[in-house]
Amino acid sequence: MSDRWIEETFHADWRVSLRASKVLHEVKTEHQHLVIFENPTWGTVLMLDGVTQLTTSDEHVYHEMMAHVPLMALDKPKSVLVVGGGDGGVLREVLKHDSIERAVLVEIDKEVIDTALKYYPGIPQDAFNDPRTEVVIADGLKYVAETKEQFDCIIVDSSEPIGPSAVLHTKEFFADCKKALTKGGILVTQNGLAQLFPDHLAGTTRIFASLFKRVAPYICHQPCYFGGMFALNFATDSKSVLKVDEKILAKRARKGVTGAMKYYTPAVHVGAFALPADIARVAEEAIEAGRAGDDRGYVHETAQPAIPKPAKKPVAKKARSPAKKPAASSKPPAKKPGATRRKAKSAKSES
Numbered sequence: 001m002s003d004r005w006i007e008e009t010f011h012a013d014w015r016v017s018l019r020a021s022k023v024l025h026e027v028k029t030e031h032q033h034l035v036i037f038e039n040p041t042w043g044t045v046l047m048l049d050g051v052t053q054l055t056t057s058d059e060h061v062y063h064e065m066m067a068h069v070p071l072m073a074l075d076k077p078k079s080v081l082v083v084g085g086g087d088g089g090v091l092r093e094v095l096k097h098d099s100i101e102r103a104v105l106v107e108i109d110k111e112v113i114d115t116a117l118k119y120y121p122g123i124p125q126d127a128f129n130d131p132r133t134e135v136v137i138a139d140g141l142k143y144v145a146e147t148k149e150q151f152d153c154i155i156v157d158s159s160e161p162i163g164p165s166a167v168l169h170t171k172e173f174f175a176d177c178k179k180a181l182t183k184g185g186i187l188v189t190q191n192g193l194a195q196l197f198p199d200h201l202a203g204t205t206r207i208f209a210s211l212f213k214r215v216a217p218y219i220c221h222q223p224c225y226f227g228g229m230f231a232l233n234f235a236t237d238s239k240s241v242l243k244v245d246e247k248i249l250a251k252r253a254r255k256g257v258t259g260a261m262k263y264y265t266p267a268v269h270v271g272a273f274a275l276p277a278d279i280a281r282v283a284e285e286a287i288e289a290g291r292a293g294d295d296r297g298y299v300h301e302t303a304q305p306a307i308p309k310p311a312k313k314p315v316a317k318k319a320r321s322p323a324k325k326p327a328a329s330s331k332p333p334a335k336k337p338g339a340t341r342r343k344a345k346s347a348k349s350e351s
């Protein structure tokens with residue numbers, strides 16, 4: 001068994017390592033560090049810039065919840081834009097909807113698609129060859145800003161707000177997404193670990209609330225995203241798609257979908273919007289702030305390197321100049337989980 005441990009480096013104060021029993025591929029692409037490896041527990045793992053994107057054992061959770069929650073909420077959606085998502089997992093789920101006529105996937109890094117097909121083809125399956133699919137290798141920010149097309153649903157399957165994904169968490173990008181939605185269309189994005197990064201959830205929610213009539217974060221539990229509940233976020237101007245009756249969802253799942261699901265059920269769909277009180281408060285405050293004009297997004301503070309252990313030195317027999325202390329981190333003190341910026345409080349939530 002290999003002794004190489006590959007570390008997630010996104011959190012400033014907490015790192016998790018996964019054993020790489022075999023590194024299948026590792027490269028610095030034009031855009032990011034990409035590593036694909038095998039792990040005896042998780043299966044095949046994809047990490048980008050030190051952040052776990054997927055494992056073959058639990059990818060279905062995130063991919064199903066990113067695709068089916070918005071698509072089941074719509075009555076016979078026809079067109080979908082996936083921004084990012086080069087591994088093909090979200091696209092695979094989108095194409096299970098029989099009403100879909102067109103699915104455009106815009107991925108900045110072709111290596112993500114190529115390596116998915118080579119190292120974990122069970123995730124994209126035939127999605128990239130489906131006649132309804134169009135793959136565009138381009139910057140998602142630029143594509144959405146320039147497209148004249150409109151989609152019933154836009155799914156932003158980005159990584160965390162670092163590297164090439166950082167722009168996919170900004171107001172500029174989400175505002176262009178809104179323009180690229182049909183009337184009553186739905187925008188969803190991933191919003192990170194709700195309890196570890198409540199400011200991320202708050203930032204996107206503020207932006208969504210400044211742009212859309214309705215905003216509703218929802219939750220899934222994907223074990224490889226260590227650190228608790230994983231937030232997704234849902235925005236729309238349509239009232240009817242937010243609280244669709246479970247029976248209608250069940251009918252759509254029965255009649256409009258080809259292929260099995262392992263995590264999504266109509267009950268899970270409805271329950272995913274039931275947020276625990278502390279997360280609900282983060283969302284409610286952010287919606288109020290966004291309505292009142294505070295549209296600050298989340299900017300991730302670059303993770304600091306772990307404080308190095310002082311080198312072991314032989315014990316000095318006679319007094320020497322004092323040992324140097326490790327350099328103080330320039331990072332401000334960490335906020336408590338659940339803490340979020342509070343600002344405008346006057347507007348009423350419409351979510």
Ligand code: SPD
Pocket residue numbers: 051052053054062085086087088089090157158159160190192225
């Ligand atoms: N914290 C990791 C979030 C990763 C979101 N994107 C996953 C890509 C899988 N298609």
